[in-house]
Amino acid sequence: MSSRYELGDVILDKLSRTFQISPDDFAALKAALGRDYFKVLIATILSQNTNEKNTFKAIKKLEESIGIKPHLLASVDENYLEEAISPAGLQSTKSKAIKEAAKLIVERYDGDITNLLKKGEKRVREELGKIRGIGDKTIDVLLANYGYPIVAIDTHVRRVARRLGLTHAKTYMAIREDLEKVFRPEKRLTAHLLLILLGRNICKAKRPACLECPLKDICEYYNSLKAKH
Ligand code: SF4
The missing domain is CATH 1.10.1670.10 (Helix-hairpin-Helix base-excision DNA repair enzymes (C-terminal))
Structure with a gap:
């Protein structure tokens, strides 16, 4: 060993x-340095099948048009969300995953993703893994940026x-x-x-x-x- x-x-x-x-090269890391782990999750969903430049563009557009908070994204109109994240592509799948994740955090974790993250890797995998569009990599990027080894x-x-x-x-x-x-x-x-x-x-x-x-x-x-x- x-x-x-x-x-x-x-x-x-x-x-x-x-x-x-550099955090300027990694959207998830940048969010993690600001201790915004919900944003880490959203950045990682947005980064699927695209490059980091487009991910940063989509984050900026989403922040300016809606905001990256669970309660804002849980109730947002899906077409509006799709438009807001369009620079990252695959907006139909990604918007559904983002909305589902936001709802999960609002409804079961009091709007705070750290309440889920504190429960351990197994629980995080079970909960987020049920959402279409959130796979092992996305979950692990979130966990790793939160501090799991x-x-x-x-x-x-x-x-x-x-x-x-x-x-x-x-x-x-x-x-x-x-x-x-x-x-x-x-x-x-x-x-x-x-x-x-x-x-x-x-x-x-x-x-x-x-x-x-x-x-x-x-x-x-x-x-x-x-x-x-
Ligand atoms: S295959 Fe990749 S890791 Fe190996 S020497 Fe070439 S560039 Fe480096």
């Missing part, structure tokens, strides 16, 4: 020399982790478990953010820029390519 953690430490050390984590797996994290050889698992939870063997509990949010930065900037889906990558020495994908040539 400890040698896996040592590998994780090396990865994070190398990545943190290359990338700086979780590596949330988004599309960048999954791709980068597979290429590095940190996981060969197929399901969401199995990938998460593999990464949690590599990254210490207190470093898991940092790992999530740094792996995303690597995926966005260097280890891109189509053409990873391996020669620029700070992890190439320890990367399974790069080393297997090198071995073939």
Whole structure:
């Protein structure tokens, strides 16, 4: 176990020399730094299948037109909500998920998402997982930003982790478990953010820029390519 953690430490050390984590690059992190965990959830729903720039635009438009509070979103007209979040795309699905989540927090948690978050991962998964459009990744980003020791797996994290050889698992939870063997509990949010930065900037889906990558020495994908040539 400890040698896996040592590998994780090396990865994070190398990545943190290359990338700086800025809240301006992560809408959910920005909301979490303001301790607004309902906004973390909304930002994460909005970020599904779009980039961070569009997510920030949608958050701004939503804030200006309606506001990002459970009681405001629980009773909002759905067409109006769709229009407000349109910069993020998939507004029909996302507006329904946002409204359902807002209603849940108002009706069962006294309008305060921390009343749910304090009840533990299992309860959060059960409650939010019932809502269409809120999946494991969205729940884990919320939990991790609240302080649970979780590596949330988004599309960048999954791709980068597979290429590095940190996981060969197929399901969401199995990938998460593999990464949690590599990254210490207190470093898991940092790992999530740094792996995303690597995926966005260097280890891109189509053409990873391996020669620029700070992890190439320890990367399974790069080393297997090198071995073939
Ligand atoms: S060496 Fe290449 S494949 Fe490996 S993590 Fe870096 S960019 Fe991705």
